[in-house]
Amino acid sequence: MPKDQGIGASTKRREDVRFLTGKGRYTDDINLRGQTHCVFVRSQVAHGRINAIDTSAAEAMPGVIKVFTSADFAGKGGVPCGWQIHDKQGNPMLEPKHPILAEGKARYVGDAIAAVIAETLEQARDAAEAVVIDIEELPAVVDMKAAVAGGALVHDEVGSNLCYDWGFIEDNKGAVDAAIKSAHHVTTLELVNNRLIPNAMEPRAAIGDYNSASDDYTLYTTSQNPHVIRLLMGAFVLGIPEHKLRVIAPDVGGGFGSKIFHYVEEAFVTHAAKVVGRPVKWTAQRSESFMTDAHGRDHVTKIELALDKDGHFLAIRTETYANMGAYLSTFASSVPTYLHGTLMAGNYKTPHIYVNVKAVFTNTVPVDAYRGAGRPEATFQLERVIDKAAREMGIDPIEIRRRNFVQPNEFPYQTPVAVAYDTGNYQATMDKLVQIADIAGFEGRRAESAKKGLLRGLGVNCYIEACGIAPSNLVGQLGARAGLYESATVRVNATGGIVVMTGSHSHGQGHETTFPQVVAEMIGIPEAQVEIVHGDTANVPMGMGTYGSRSLAVGGSAIVRATNKIIAKAKKIAAHLMEASEGDIELKDGKFSVAGTDKSVDWGSVCLAAYVPHNYPLAELEPGLEETAFYDPSNFTYPAGAYACEVEVDPGTGKVTICSFAAADDFGNVINPMIVEGQVHGGLAQGIGQAMLEAAAYDANGQLLSGSYMDYAMPRADDVPFYMVDHSCQTPCTHNPLGVKGCGEAGAIGSPPAVVNAVIDALQRGGHKHVTHIDMPVSPVRVWSAMQG
Known part of the structure; x- marks a missing residue:
């Protein structure tokens, strides 16, 4: 029987209750007293010299409070890059300033040149149209x-x-x-x-607030790592001491990396709130997101x-x-x-x-x-x-890979490109793929497709990724300007409930479900007794956020460390209550017992004793039950897998249809199989989107041609098949306490080559031997053109 709680159980996501009932609280849902609204005036040319900005007409319009230009940010820093690279000769990379509002030149379509703050959003939009910018268009460069x-x-x-x-x-x-x-x-x-546009469900948004009585700033923002925003914006852009700057990232509707970064809009609303003396709110329109969210x-x-x-x-x-x-x-x-x-x-x-x-x-x-x-x-x-x-x-694609795999007995394996894989079994994931994808039955399916006049192809590939980005000492040597540890505070209250404050941030990963599974398993209490707090720099010790499939491998490991400290102290209290040696105390199913006896005390009684210390070893322990831990991993984790895709190609039109997709992944130990499967499904959809549909396109003048859903093709339900997903080939990570490896990015990493390999296979089998590669997206016109030679 499957487990119904703890590590390994497919516990339903508790956060979905509020998301599916419309009770989530996103940045745009927040409205502060006295709030104003901001609209940015953005460059309509890709490259232009700004000769003059006339804001007089806009400033005279109803409801307008102030119009900002770069002059209002004199003395402020530019938005910094968090990683310095040195070239082949050891010279540091070129690092031009990224101003909050364009200084002297606009450098891409969408570059913010001015910003209007008004009483209402409609008034701000109207006034933004009245800002007159004298800009001399310069030749743009798009091709690298x-x-x-x-x-x-x-x-x-x-x-x-x-x-x-x-x-x-x-x-x-x-x-x-x-x-x-x-x-x-x-x-x-x-x-x-191909260049991609992230397209999270929730567009970016930011609200700046300033309290003149305490000289404190608050930023609400759609961010994957609020602590990093606080650090970068406070120290390098606005010059605000960290203890005077609070960053809150509430519910965030997807990120996929695009909400890791510190954007100019966040710095703008924070600074502007102090200047105008009122909260300043900005929410991106979807078309604005297309040309301001970082592309991939x-x-x-x-x-x-x-x-x-x-x-x-x-x-x-x-x-x-x-x-x-x-x-x-x-x-x-x-x-x-x-x-x-x-x-x-x-x-x-x-x-x-x-x-x-x-x-x-x-x-x-x-x-x-x-x-x-x-x-x-x-x-x-x-x-x-x-x-x-x-x-x-003339070698079978699966066989050539098998011949070159790192073998199970060769781990740990030092690669020639610096990283060392701690564990894995690539033969096992390939064996599982061959089974679940029914590779043996492919020729029969190809014959059926041929009867319909369609070309069927099979694409196979493997992947490995380095995730749980760390350790700090290594990435520091490589140019990272921040540590990549994670923190957690575990606070136990007097009745046994637990609040876990984590520096990780959830924007769809299911942290509010999986983190309690880990803590509940360790102590032996119901998951419902564990609450997760994240996304607020005032409530959580320094954290590095969520990206790079690091939530459990790094954030979860910090939680394990803090929980272990809690258990160690609780055992001391239990030993005192039962007049036993601490070394004889065992914890199982939420109960402390003395080994070899029938003496026991439950979790709640120990917690109460910690806060009502009538019978308590005060000479040894201070009251209370709260611990903090930081975890800085010793290595990356290395999820790996093997993927197979089958497609049908219509030779008359070049249209590609994905018939089936199988994914065999090794994620190490799995905390919640249902959530892992969902993460893989999402990643596969994004990878298939890149392979078949998505591409950001610019013309020679730097105009974004794919600036809306009319021109940028996102995958729909009928573009993807039902997936066959397996994660039973588990080689636990050897250097984190949970043995986990990370799963959030795997599908997006492994799927694009599987799709393209399948298309090329279909064409080759169909007699088009001259077609050896087609660039993504493998759209009908590209496939048809390749077939014509």
Whole structure:
């Protein structure tokens, strides 16, 4: 019988009660007394010199309180980048200022130039239309290679559009070049990882408030990590001491990475609230989100894979152009480097690997982490070139992968790209995939498709990701400007109820359900006795938020540490109450007992004794039952898996239909199987969306052509199949107390190459041998055009 509580149980998500009944509390639901409304005046050109801004007409309009321009932020800092990269020569990256409101030039369509604050939103919108901007349009640069080759400068003051030219690991380059030169076979592939727009259900929003009596600031914002916003905005932008700045991120309707970052709108409303003496509220319109939320991906790559005569991998060499957009967003510089280059070994034993990345400024929306962040880009390159190599060498795609897997007895495995995998079993996940995807029955299904005049293809690939981003000492050496630990405070009240305050933030992951499962399991009490508090810097010790599949691996481990401290103190109290030795006390099912006797005391009685210390070892312990712990992991965690996709292609139109999709994942120990399955489903939908439908497109002048749902194709229910998902192949993580690995990004990492591999397989089997690659999205026009040669 399945468990109904604790670790391993598919407990229903308790937070869904309020979400499904319309009782969630999002930033836009908050309305403060005396609140004003903000509308930004944004650049309509991708690159332009701002000669003058006339705000007089707008300021004279009804309800207008103030119109801000960059002059109102003189002396304030720019929004900082949180990760400094050094190039191949050891020089720091170019890091131009990202002002709150554009100074001197606008650098992308959507760049905020001015902002209107008025009594009502309608009045602010009307006044924003009346702001007159004299802007001299300049040539825009959108193409990355053109930007590096001498295109228009995005930032005149830094003198180049090349943010950095990064080589990893530089000492590997000679050995890689030699291996490729002498290899039996080299497969080369040039590909594009298409730019994506995140499109969370809830658009970004922010409310700034200032209390003149206490000189305190409060920011309400749609953020995945409120503590980091407080740190960056307070210390580097506005100069507000942290103890005077409170950041609250209430319910957040999805993020996928796009709400990790500190955005200019957050700094603006916080500063403006003090200037106007009233709360200032801004909520993005959907069209505004398209051109202001950080975009994802946008890489152009050439990858070479060298093999011996038996199909064993010898070396990998890549050269990537990575689009930074107009400014460096918070984690932008780390995504194509240390979150990408370190994963180029994949699941395989490749002796020599060299990764080169050129990060480029262009007149486009800033690009940053999007679900998977660097790992999908690495996986797509690797798994596409492996599939192409298998065809060129006449080796079955599954077999070529099996030949090169890191074997179970080879863990821990040190890769040639810095990271060391602690555990895994890639053969097992592939075996499970072959079973659940019914690979043996594919030829029969292909024959049935052929009867309908359709080409059927099978795409298989593997993935691995490094998540639970850490440890701090390592990422610090790599350029991170913050620690990547997590914190938790566990507070037990006198009647045995528990409040857990975590630095992790939930925006769809189910923390309010899974974290209580962990604590309830450890103590042996009902999950209903455990409450989770997050998202408020005033109530939670310093935390690093949620991204990189770190919630349980890092945040959950901090909770385990704090709970262990609680249990240790509670055992001392129980020992005193039962006049026994502390070493003889056992805790099981919410009851403390003396080993080998029938003496026991329940959890509630011990908690009451902690707060009503009539019979209490005061000489040894202070009253109360509350503990705080910080957890800084010693390594990343490494989820891995194998995916299979089957498609049908209509040769007359190029239309691709996904018939089935199977995912076999190794997430280590699983806390809540139902939530894990849901996370995988969501990731698969986003990966399929990238592979088949989604692409942010700019014209040569830097105008966003896909700036609404009319032009940006999001996956719908009929675009995705029912999934076959399995996570029974569990190799627990060896270095965190829960043995968990992270699951939130896996589906988005592993699915794009599976889809494209399947499409190429369908065309190859259908006689179109000349088609060896199609860039994402594999839209009907692209597929049909490729078939025509």
